[in-house]
Amino acid sequence: MKPDPDSAVGSSSVLDGYLARYPHLLDRIIRQLQVALHEKGAISIDDLYEKARGEQGESGTGNPNVAEAPHGDEAEREAVNRLTRWYAGQHLSALEIDDLVNLALKREEADKLRAIVSLSTVSFRLLSDAVRRFCALPEGESHLQPDEAMGIRVGLIRHLISDQLEFIGIAKRHLRIRDFGEIVPRLIGDESGMGRIGGKAAGMFLAHRILTRRADPVVRAHEPDARVRQAVADGGEIAIPESYFLRSDVIEEFIKLNDLGEYQNQKYKTAEEIRKDYRLIKQVFRNGKFPARIVEQLRRLLEEIGHHPVIVRSSSLLEDRFGTAFSGKYASFFLGNQGSLEKRLAALLGAIAEVFASALGPDPLLYRREHDLLDYEEDMAILIQKVVGQKFGSYFAPAFAGVAFSRNEYRWSPRIRREDGLMRIVMGLGTRAVDRVASEFPRMVALGMPTLRHESSIPEILRHSQRTIDVINLSKNRLESVPFEEVLRQAGEFSLLDRIVSISRDGMLVPPTGTYIDTPASQLVVTFDKLMIEGAFPEQMRGLLRRLELAYGVPVDVEFAHDGERLYLLQCRTLSQLAEMENVTIPADVPEERTIFTANRFVRSGIVDRIEYVIYVDPRDYDRLHSNEKRVQVARVIGALNEKLRDRRFILIGPGRWGSSDKRLGVPVSYADINRSKMLIEVARERDGYIPEVSFGTHFFQDLVEAGISYLPLYPDDRRNRFNETFLSGSDNQLAAILPEETQLGDVVRVIDVAAAATGRYLRVVMDGRTDQAIAFLAD
Structure with a gap:
C-alpha cells in the first residue's frame, strides 16, 4: 500500500517532536519503531540494516562466521536511525507513533521499577514514586510482554502485599502493575519505612481483581452450567469499599515509641499467663501514643471521608493465609465517626491500638502455637474502610x-x-x-x-x-x-x-x-x-464463588454486603475443609446400655475413636445459672480442662451454641478454650419452643475445621434419638481430681473418665453422612 504523503508529514513531525523531547530514549524508541515496521511488513529489520550499509557503500558478506559490521560503527548507526525514522514517517500513523513512544517510555520506567523491586530492602518513598511514574503514563494499545511485567508484579506483591508463595503464585497472574497505582496513594506509614497491607486486605483486593476481569476463557471453559457461566461473564455490579491501608510496619513504630517490646514475648508464655496478661495489654496499648506523622495522615484521612461510618479491621500478615485463616481471631471495630474531628480521630486511634493489642490475645497466640507459626515475625496491618450501607433515620x-x-x-x-x-x-x-x-x-x-x-x-x-x-x-x-x-x-x-x-x-x-x-x-x-x-x-453469588475457586485452585469463602444498589466484596480467603471419610458404616448391633447417644441431623462422615474423657455441661444445670459471671466461670473451667487434658483424647458436650456471645444460649468459650478437644457436640434441647442453631458457616465453625475438631449437633428431645443421661449425669465426676480449685462448679461441669466409668472400655463415635446417622457407644 502506497503511503499517504500528508499523513507521512504529520507522522514525521510527531516523531521528531518526541525525539527532541526524549533524547535519552533515542535508542529505545528506534528499536520500538523497527519492531513495528518489521511486524507491519513495511521493511524487515535485516533489510533495514542492509539498506543502511548500502548507503555506506558496504554490503553484507553472507558469511555467518564474519561479523556484519565493526562494533560501535557510528556511521552505520546514524544511517539505520535515519532510515528507521523515514520508514516510520511513511508507514506509521501519528497515533501508532504515539503508542510506540509510550511503550518505550513504559519500558524505561519498568526497568527502573524492576531495579527497585529487586532490592531486598527499599523505602516506601522510592518504591511509591516509581509506581506513580509508571502509572502516570497512558495505558496505550501496546503493552509490556508478560515476561517483562511478571518479575515486577512479583516484586511489588512481595514488598506491598504478601510474601506467601501460594498467594504470589495466584496474584501474579491477576494483578497488573497499574493495580498498585490504586494501593500506593492509600497507604499510611512513614515514607522512609516499608510494610505490607496484610492478609485480609490482600485477599479482598485480589478477589476483586479476579472478579472484575471477567473475560477469562480458562475459567469460563471449566464451568459446565450455562447459568453460572453467564453469571461469571456478567458478574453483576461488584465493588469493594473505599479502603485505606495502615502498613504493617506502623505497629513496630508504635511498640518502639511506647516501650512495649517486652510484650513481644507473650507468645512463649503459658496459656494461663497469656489470658491473665491480655486485659492489661489492651489497656496499655489503648493508652499508647502514635508517631506524629501517622496521626497527621489519619487526620487527613478523616477530613477526606467526612462523617461516613468506618470500620477498623485487622489485616495481620498471617491472616487469611492458605490453610490458616485466623477467622475472627483478631479484633475489628465499627466506628460511627460522628462529632468533631479531634473526637473522631481519638476514636480511630483507640480502635487501631486495640486491634494492635488483639495480636497478643490468647486466641491468635494459641492458634499460632497450634499451627506451628509462633516464630513467624507477625506484624499487624490495619484496613480502614467506609462502611457499606445507607443512612435511614438515625x-x-x-x-x-x-x-x-x-x-x-x-x-x-x-x-x-x-x-x-x-x-x-x-x-x-x-x-x-x-x-x-x-x-x-x-x-x-x-x-x-x-x-x-x-x-x-x-x-x-x-x-x-x-x-x-x-x-x-x-x-x-x-x-x-x-x-x-x-x-x-x-x-x-x-x-x-x-x-x-x-x-x-x-x-x-x-x-x-x-x-x-x-x-x-x-x-x-x-x-x-x-x-x-x-x-x-x-x-x-454462585458464579463469583465458582470463579474465585477456579482462580485460587481451592474452595473459598467470601464476606459481602449490599447497599441497595451495588454488591460489595468485603473479604475472600481459602476455605479449610474437614476430610470426610467414605464408606463409614453405623454398627447395627450395639446394645442399648452401651449406647451413649445417637443423632440423625447434619451428620458428616467420620470416626472419633478411643475417647478417654467426656467433658459434659448439662444443659438444664447450665440453664439454672442466673448470672453471666457464673457462665463465664464455666467457660474458664472448660479452658483450664482443655489445657490439663491436652495430651489426652477428650470430647466436649454442652448446651446450645458453644462460643455464643449470648451467654444464656451456650458456654462463652473461645478457640483457646476448646482447641485440644477431638470433638465438639452441641445439645439442642427444645426450650420454650426454641432449638439452638448449629454452627455451620460461622467463624467458630471454621475454627473447628482448621483444628481438625469434629462437630455434631444432638437433638435429645427427638424421640428417634437416644441420649444416655444415666451415663453422662450419673458417672463419677473427676473435676475435683483434675482441677481441685474448681469444685464449686461440679454440679454444672462433669468430667467423665470413660475407662473408669465403663469398666475399661473407651468411647467411640461413628458418623455416616450418607444416611445422616451417628452413634456414640462404649467399645472394647
Missing part, C-alpha cells in the same frame, strides 16, 4: 450482608450439591452472619437450590427468622442491635425491603407483590424469599 447499615462458601458442608436435602455452595445472609450489618449471637438465625441458602429451606414448616420459619438488626446508631455513635420493628419505624424506606421480607397472613408467608409495602411491621418477617425466588442474586 441508623446506618447495608440492606443485607453475609458470608458465602464455594462448598456446602451443610446439606439438609439429597437434592443439594456440595459444589453449589452455601450462603448465610442477614438484614443489616453482617456481624450476625459470622458470629453466634442471640436466639435467631441467618437465612441459610443452598446456592444451587436457593428456594429450598431447611425448615420444615412455617411455624419453624417464624421461630428461626431474624428479629434483631445490627446497625450503626449515628446519634449514639456506636454499633447497636436493634429490634426489626424499630428499624422499620426509623427507616421510612429501607432499600430492597420487598426482597428481604415476607408478609405473615392467615398462617402463610407471602412475598410482597410490589416494591411498596404498607403492611404493619408486626406482620413482616425477614425471609429473603423474594430475593431467592427471583434468582439473579444467588446465581451471581
Whole structure:
C-alpha cells in the first residue's frame, strides 16, 4: 500500500517532536519503531540494516562466521536511525507513533521499577514514586510482554502485599502493575519505612481483581452450567469499599515509641499467663501514643471521608493465609465517626491500638502455637474502610450482608450439591452472619437450590427468622442491635425491603407483590424469599464463588454486603475443609446400655475413636445459672480442662451454641478454650419452643475445621434419638481430681473418665453422612 504523503508529514513531525523531547530514549524508541515496521511488513529489520550499509557503500558478506559490521560503527548507526525514522514517517500513523513512544517510555520506567523491586530492602518513598511514574503514563494499545511485567508484579506483591508463595503464585497472574497505582496513594506509614497491607486486605483486593476481569476463557471453559457461566461473564455490579491501608510496619513504630517490646514475648508464655496478661495489654496499648506523622495522615484521612461510618479491621500478615485463616481471631471495630474531628480521630486511634493489642490475645497466640507459626515475625496491618450501607433515620447499615462458601458442608436435602455452595445472609450489618449471637438465625441458602429451606414448616420459619438488626446508631455513635420493628419505624424506606421480607397472613408467608409495602411491621418477617425466588442474586453469588475457586485452585469463602444498589466484596480467603471419610458404616448391633447417644441431623462422615474423657455441661444445670459471671466461670473451667487434658483424647458436650456471645444460649468459650478437644457436640434441647442453631458457616465453625475438631449437633428431645443421661449425669465426676480449685462448679461441669466409668472400655463415635446417622457407644 502506497503511503499517504500528508499523513507521512504529520507522522514525521510527531516523531521528531518526541525525539527532541526524549533524547535519552533515542535508542529505545528506534528499536520500538523497527519492531513495528518489521511486524507491519513495511521493511524487515535485516533489510533495514542492509539498506543502511548500502548507503555506506558496504554490503553484507553472507558469511555467518564474519561479523556484519565493526562494533560501535557510528556511521552505520546514524544511517539505520535515519532510515528507521523515514520508514516510520511513511508507514506509521501519528497515533501508532504515539503508542510506540509510550511503550518505550513504559519500558524505561519498568526497568527502573524492576531495579527497585529487586532490592531486598527499599523505602516506601522510592518504591511509591516509581509506581506513580509508571502509572502516570497512558495505558496505550501496546503493552509490556508478560515476561517483562511478571518479575515486577512479583516484586511489588512481595514488598506491598504478601510474601506467601501460594498467594504470589495466584496474584501474579491477576494483578497488573497499574493495580498498585490504586494501593500506593492509600497507604499510611512513614515514607522512609516499608510494610505490607496484610492478609485480609490482600485477599479482598485480589478477589476483586479476579472478579472484575471477567473475560477469562480458562475459567469460563471449566464451568459446565450455562447459568453460572453467564453469571461469571456478567458478574453483576461488584465493588469493594473505599479502603485505606495502615502498613504493617506502623505497629513496630508504635511498640518502639511506647516501650512495649517486652510484650513481644507473650507468645512463649503459658496459656494461663497469656489470658491473665491480655486485659492489661489492651489497656496499655489503648493508652499508647502514635508517631506524629501517622496521626497527621489519619487526620487527613478523616477530613477526606467526612462523617461516613468506618470500620477498623485487622489485616495481620498471617491472616487469611492458605490453610490458616485466623477467622475472627483478631479484633475489628465499627466506628460511627460522628462529632468533631479531634473526637473522631481519638476514636480511630483507640480502635487501631486495640486491634494492635488483639495480636497478643490468647486466641491468635494459641492458634499460632497450634499451627506451628509462633516464630513467624507477625506484624499487624490495619484496613480502614467506609462502611457499606445507607443512612435511614438515625441508623446506618447495608440492606443485607453475609458470608458465602464455594462448598456446602451443610446439606439438609439429597437434592443439594456440595459444589453449589452455601450462603448465610442477614438484614443489616453482617456481624450476625459470622458470629453466634442471640436466639435467631441467618437465612441459610443452598446456592444451587436457593428456594429450598431447611425448615420444615412455617411455624419453624417464624421461630428461626431474624428479629434483631445490627446497625450503626449515628446519634449514639456506636454499633447497636436493634429490634426489626424499630428499624422499620426509623427507616421510612429501607432499600430492597420487598426482597428481604415476607408478609405473615392467615398462617402463610407471602412475598410482597410490589416494591411498596404498607403492611404493619408486626406482620413482616425477614425471609429473603423474594430475593431467592427471583434468582439473579444467588446465581451471581454462585458464579463469583465458582470463579474465585477456579482462580485460587481451592474452595473459598467470601464476606459481602449490599447497599441497595451495588454488591460489595468485603473479604475472600481459602476455605479449610474437614476430610470426610467414605464408606463409614453405623454398627447395627450395639446394645442399648452401651449406647451413649445417637443423632440423625447434619451428620458428616467420620470416626472419633478411643475417647478417654467426656467433658459434659448439662444443659438444664447450665440453664439454672442466673448470672453471666457464673457462665463465664464455666467457660474458664472448660479452658483450664482443655489445657490439663491436652495430651489426652477428650470430647466436649454442652448446651446450645458453644462460643455464643449470648451467654444464656451456650458456654462463652473461645478457640483457646476448646482447641485440644477431638470433638465438639452441641445439645439442642427444645426450650420454650426454641432449638439452638448449629454452627455451620460461622467463624467458630471454621475454627473447628482448621483444628481438625469434629462437630455434631444432638437433638435429645427427638424421640428417634437416644441420649444416655444415666451415663453422662450419673458417672463419677473427676473435676475435683483434675482441677481441685474448681469444685464449686461440679454440679454444672462433669468430667467423665470413660475407662473408669465403663469398666475399661473407651468411647467411640461413628458418623455416616450418607444416611445422616451417628452413634456414640462404649467399645472394647
